[in-house]
Amino acid sequence: MNIVGLGTAGCNIAQCFSKYPQYKIFLIDTEEREGNLLKVERHKNIEDYEANVPSIKDFVSDSGDDIMLIVGGSGSLSAMSLAILGQIKEKNITVVYIQPKLSSLTGKKKLLERATFGILQQYARSGLFKDMYLINNQNIVEIAGQLPVIGYHDKINEIICSSIHFINVLQNTDYIYGNIEPKEDVCAISTIGLLDVETSEETLFFDLDLIREKDYMYTFNRTRLLESSNIIPQIEAKMEKKTEDWLTKISYRLYSTDYDSDFGYCVFRTSKVQGETIDSL
Ligand SMILES: Nc1nc2c(ncn2[C@@H]2O[C@H](COP(=O)(O)OP(=O)(O)OP(=O)(O)O)[C@@H](O)[C@H]2O)c(=O)[nH]1
Ligand SMILES: [Mg+2]
The missing domain is CATH 3.30.1330.20 (Tubulin/FtsZ, C-terminal domain)
Structure with missing residues (x-):
């Protein structure tokens, strides 16, 4: 399985997977990061992110057939999600959508979150992706209990990453007993x-x-x-x-x-x- 992180939240979570040997990690961000990074220019307006999507074909060319894209809703780089996914549409795609606390969003960020959230789900329903995992940061905060300010996101990211990892492993492991309904x-x-x-x-x-x-x-x-x-x-x-x-x-x-x-x-x-x-x- 290969992981593509998009934007700060996406890349932070994608980087958590580096402790497991099963994943190849690709990062797309405006910040410098260690690892396999495709650095994109920082823009003032969201529209400029949509209009300046880099070609990622070569970047992820040796990434195999299964790709998991992780993106944080409302982030500027989330405006690139559709154009990026369009470039790898022949792969088996799972999108992990991290929804921020909605009451904390205002103005353009709120509109961007709503639009991206809706469109990605429509694409998932129409079969462009194999699966789309929705995760709300607030739900994880409730699981983790009181979180310190320093390392706040690290703890959330760790819970998200280890859970996705173990689910991936279990889905590819023989079980000893069970009853499976076809998906x-x-x-x-x-x-x-x-x-x-x-x-x-x-x-x-x-x-x-x-x-x-x-x-x-x-x-x-x-x-x-x-x-x-x-x-x-x-x-x-x-x-x-x-x-x-x-x-x-x-x-x-x-x-x-x-x-x-x-x-x-x-x-x-x-x-x-x-x-x-x-x-x-
Ligand atoms: N779970 C988690 N959520 C994060 C993290 N960093 C930011 N977020 C949330 O994700 C949402 C999207 O933000 P970012 O990923 O920072 O946005 P971006 O695409 O990098 O865009 P810019 O803010 O312009 O750099 C925000 O509303 C944050 O609440 C993180 O490390 N983990
Ligand atoms: Mg960022």
């Missing part, structure tokens, strides 16, 4: 979350509306799996309660690991473009 292509708007393996309670990174698919990934220490006999019936009983209406599809998988502690993640999906309410128009 609908139209359900390409998603969020991820932490799963408490004891209670089966999830903590989502975005408050997704009209959830159609819920995918739960449990990991347990191998010895615990060997010694315990009631894990499967307990999880199955919890899964039965996860259905919100007859349309919701529930999948779950159990993995055996050598980690001391058990942990879990989930991916929830919808076909509904988020944020399209009457009062937001």
Whole structure:
């Protein structure tokens, strides 16, 4: 998997992935950064970012077929997202959209966030991307609890990065038990979350509306799996309660690991473009 970071938030999160050997990281930013950087000029107006999108074909030419683009909504460089994605449209694209706290946005930044958020989701629904993960910074702040000013974003970024990483790893690992419902292509708007393996309670990174698919990934220490006999019936009983209406599809998988502690993640999906309410128009 290859990661493209766009703008400050996108690049900061992309750089967190450098501790894992599975990723090749590409950074597109106006700031100097260590690593594989495509530096773009800083402009005064958002329109100038849209009008001056660099060619990235050569930059990401040896990046393989799977690309994850990470971008922070409302950032100036997010205005380049569509033109950048258009240049790599033949790849398997996952977009990670970091939504800032909406009440903190005003004026042009607010308009830019709303437009980018909406258009990227429409593209995801139409099949241009394989998946789009929505993450709201505020949800992560609530998970992390009180955060110090120094290192505020670092802690948020670490939670986002490790969660995406483990979900990627689990999705590419054989599970030992589970029940998988096929994913609908139209359900390409998603969020991820932490799963408490004891209670089966999830903590989502975005408050997704009209959830159609819920995918739960449990990991347990191998010895615990060997010694315990009631894990499967307990999880199955919890899964039965996860259905919100007859349309919701529930999948779950159990993995055996050598980690001391058990942990879990989930991916929830919808076909509904988020944020399209009457009062937001
Ligand atoms: N999670 C996270 N969010 C960030 C980080 N840095 C900025 N943000 C948020 O992401 C949104 C987009 O901002 P940036 O990524 O800084 O914007 P940019 O594209 O670099 O544009 P400029 O501000 O003009 O440099 C902001 O509203 C911030 O709240 C970060 O390191 N992590
Ligand atoms: Mg920046």
